[in-house]
Amino acid sequence: PPRPSLPLTLGCALGLWAFCALILSLAEGWAREACLAVGGAAVLGSLAAAAGLWRGRASQLWACLLGAALGVACACGWAAAQHELAAAAQGASGSWRLEAVEDGRQGSFGPSCVMRAVADDGRAFLVRASFDEGASVPRYGEVFEATASLEKPGESSAAYFWREGIVAEARVQEARKVERGGVVGALVAARSAAIDVIAGAGEGDGPAVLAALVCGWRGMLDEGDAYGAYQASGLAHLVAVSGAHLSIVAACTMAVLRLARVPRAAACAIEGGLLLSYLVLSGAPVSAVRAAVMAVAGMLSFAARRRPAALGALSVCIVGCVSLSPTTALSVSFALSALSTLGIVLFAGLVASWVESAAPRVPRVVAEGLSLTFASSVMATPLSAALFSQLPLVAPVANVVAGPLFPLVCSAGLVACILCLAVPPLSPLLMPAATGAAGCMTGVVRALASVPHASVPVSIPLSVALAASAGVAAALWLAWP
Numbered sequence: 001p002p003r004p005s006l007p008l009t010l011g012c013a014l015g016l017w018a019f020c021a022l023i024l025s026l027a028e029g030w031a032r033e034a035c036l037a038v039g040g041a042a043v044l045g046s047l048a049a050a051a052g053l054w055r056g057r058a059s060q061l062w063a064c065l066l067g068a069a070l071g072v073a074c075a076c077g078w079a080a081a082q083h084e085l086a087a088a089a090q091g092a093s094g095s096w097r098l099e100a101v102e103d104g105r106q107g108s109f110g111p112s113c114v115m116r117a118v119a120d121d122g123r124a125f126l127v128r129a130s131f132d133e134g135a136s137v138p139r140y141g142e143v144f145e146a147t148a149s150l151e152k153p154g155e156s157s158a159a160y161f162w163r164e165g166i167v168a169e170a171r172v173q174e175a176r177k178v179e180r181g182g183v184v185g186a187l188v189a190a191r192s193a194a195i196d197v198i199a200g201a202g203e204g205d206g207p208a209v210l211a212a213l214v215c216g217w218r219g220m221l222d223e224g225d226a227y228g229a230y231q232a233s234g235l236a237h238l239v240a241v242s243g244a245h246l247s248i249v250a251a252c253t254m255a256v257l258r259l260a261r262v263p264r265a266a267a268c269a270i271e272g273g274l275l276l277s278y279l280v281l282s283g284a285p286v287s288a289v290r291a292a293v294m295a296v297a298g299m300l301s302f303a304a305r306r307r308p309a310a311l312g313a314l315s316v317c318i319v320g321c322v323s324l325s326p327t328t329a330l331s332v333s334f335a336l337s338a339l340s341t342l343g344i345v346l347f348a349g350l351v352a353s354w355v356e357s358a359a360p361r362v363p364r365v366v367a368e369g370l371s372l373t374f375a376s377s378v379m380a381t382p383l384s385a386a387l388f389s390q391l392p393l394v395a396p397v398a399n400v401v402a403g404p405l406f407p408l409v410c411s412a413g414l415v416a417c418i419l420c421l422a423v424p425p426l427s428p429l430l431m432p433a434a435t436g437a438a439g440c441m442t443g444v445v446r447a448l449a450s451v452p453h454a455s456v457p458v459s460i461p462l463s464v465a466l467a468a469s470a471g472v473a474a475a476l477w478l479a480w481p
Contacts, residue, residue: 001349001350001352001353003350003477003480004311004345004346004349006060006311007309007311007312007315008053008059008060008063009063009311009312009315009316009319010311010312010314010315011060011061011063011064011067012063012064012066012067012070012315012319013067013314013315013316013318013319014064014067014318015063015064015065015066015067015068015070015071016067016068016070016071016074016318016319016322016323017067017071017318017322017329017338018068018071019067019068019069019071019072019075020071020072020074020075020322020326020329021071021075021329021330022071022075023038023071023072023075023076023079024075024078024079024162024163024326024327024329024330025330027075027076027079028079028158028159028162030079030083031083032080032083032084035076035077035079035080035083036076036080038072038076039072039073039075039076039077039080042069042070042072042073042076043069043073045065045069045072046066046069046070046073048069049062049065049066049068049069050066052065053066067319070323071322071329074322074323074326075326075329077326078165078326078327082162082165082167085125085167086152086167086168088123088125089125089127089150089167089168090150090151090152090168091149091150091151092119092123092125092149092150092168093148093149093150094119094120094147095119095120095145095146095147096117096118096119096145096146096147096148096170097117097118097143097144097145097146097178098115098116098117098118098127098129098143098144098145098146098148098170098172098175099115099116099118099141099142099143099144100113100114100115100138100139100140100141100142100143101114101115101116101126101140102114102140102283103137103138103139103140103216103217103218103219103283104137104138104139105137105219105222106137106219106222107130109130109133110130110131110132110133110134110135111130111131111135111136111137111138112128112129112130112131113128113129113131113137113138114126114127114128114129114164114166115127115128115129115138115144115170117129117148117150117170125150125167125168126164126165126166126167127150127166127167127168127169127170128153128161128166128168128169128170129146129148129170129172130169130170130171130172131172131175132172135175137219139188139191139192139195139217140188140191140216140283141180141184141187141188141191141283142177142180142188142192143177143178143180144172144175144176144177144178145175145176145178146172146173146174146175146176147172147173147174147175148170148171148172148173149170149171149173150167150168150169150170151168151169151170151171152168152169153166153168153169154169157169163327163330164327165327187280190280190281190421191215191280191281191283193421194214194215194281194417194420194421195211195215195217197417197420197421197427197431198210198211198214198215198217198417198431198434198435199211199220200427200431201427201431201432201434201435202432202435204439205224205226205438205439205442205443206435206436206437206438206439206442207220207435207438208220208221208223208224208226209221209226209239209438209439209441209442210409210413210434210435210438212239212240213238213239213409213410213413213438214278214281214282214410214413214414214417215281215282215283215417216281216282216283217283218239221239226239226442226445226446227239228449229442229445229446229448229449230442230445230449231388231390231392231455232390232392232394232449232454232455233392233394233395233398233402233445233448233449233454233455234392234394234395234398234399234455235392235395235398235399235402235445235448236388237336237340238402238406240333253270253271253274253411254267254271257270257271274414275292276292277414277418278414279292281414281417289321293313293316293317293320310345311345311346314338314341314342314345318338321334332387335383336380336383336384339379339380339383339469340376340377340379340380341376342379343375343376343377343378343379343380343473344372344375344376346375346378346473346476346477347374347375347378347473347476348371348372348375350375350476350480351370351371351374351375352367352368352371355367355370355371366400369399369400369403369404370396370399370400372399372403373395373396373399373400373403374396377395378469378472378473378476379469379470379472379473380469382460382464382465382466382468382469382472383462383465383466383469385458385460385465386460386461386462386464386465387462387465389457389458389459390455390456390457390458391455391456391457391458392454392455393453393454393455393456394448394449394451394454394455397448398445398448401444401448402441402444402445402448405437405440405441405444406441408437409434409437409438409441412433412434412437413434413437413438416430416431416433416434417434
């Protein structure tokens with residue numbers, strides 16, 4: 001297959017992402033004034049890079065330099081604001097409006113959750129709120145009126161707080177849940193109702209896995225040992241809502257609509273509504289938002305009868321996500337999702353030609369599964385091994401065996417949730433079938449994880465893993481026939 005051309009936006013996106021992550025890692029120990037000084041110099045550097053790009057010579061190099069300068073500027077601006085917020089939050093106490101920005105977790109001494117704390121005077125901070133033992137675990141979007149005191153994070157959690165943009169630890173003395181109104185309140189209530197419907201379908205792996213797949217709710221999954229089987233078989237990405245889930249839902253929807261010969265405009269509207277529903281139910285993680293933007297771009301190109309450009313769409317999504325929220329540059333889920341997507345877009349065609357040449361009689365479904373697995377692993381596997389300290393050797397086989405089940409379980413679970421919310425009497429009929437399918441898939445994963453040496457422990461420094469990802473990708477690109 002022909003080697004894909006690299007758009008200038010890709011160099012800009014990778015430069016912005018890499019340097020934003022680097023500066024954010026360093027700026028924790030900088031003073032606010034130093035952050036502003038470095039950020040100002042980066043702005044001047046971006047103007048110089050833009051001038052060099054305008055001249056049109058060595059364009060890809062200038063695009064990378066422009067992205068790097070913009071990444072430094074974004075990181076320094078965010079770090080300066082973060083230092084100022086942290087100083088203002090120290091020792092603050094009183095009444096707060098706490099809004100959960102992600103699902104909480106049950107700890108040994110009670111639940112905790114990352115929340116946005118808003119004071120009576122309008123000041124707002126991102127905090128990790130710790131509740132008393134026995135309190136219910138907060139869910140994404142829930143709001144509480146609480147009395148709390150803000151404290152400086154301890155040394156063991158300071159680095160985590162900085163990466164997540166959290167400025168303080170909130171000790172909650174009293175909390176009262178507040179019902180939200182309007183559209184946002186309705187969406188939050190719909191997600192919570194979907195989680196309750198799935199949880200009411202029974203016990204075991206099925207409901208826990210389906211809640212993680214469709215709603216991004218990991219409360220039930222963390223209570224059992226099913227997640228360990230997914231990790232050992234290299235399929236942990238299946239139960240962490242990401243762009244892959246949303247892309248599969250989009251692909252399955254479009255395939256069904258084409259078979260039904262739905263008109264072009266109506267098909268785009270239906271698929272857009274289903275993608276929005278999935279974002280609402282899953283709590284809108286960053287990687288899924290990125291995939292939604294790419295899917296919408298693809299639908300618009302389809303509706304406008306224009307050729308889609310996957311690399312350009314991915315690049316614009318990276319730039320947008322990192323620029324709007326610089327901490328995304330340090331997000332593990334975003335990194336694995338974006339690198340997997342980049343590997344598929346760049347190398348899926350090349351790997352598919354290798355598989356077809358080496359095993360021409362292999363069924364098409366198996367060949368495509370192997371191609372996508374190896375292409376997505378080119379850039380993501382070294383980083384995954386460094387972060388999780390294990391290398392799943394059975395992953396290629398696991399993706400081929402369990403891969404075909406995943407789109408069916410994910411899409412069927414989403415449709416079942418929507419129908420059960422719209423027509424509650426259908427729940428006893430649809431939800432057991434959906435959770436049963438998720439349980440069957442988990443049974444296959446458990447069998448794969450039980451294979452001897454399915455996963456081996458490794459110890460790889462993060463810098464070495466990133467260098468390996470870049471080196472392998474560059475070698476494949478330069479050696480492309």
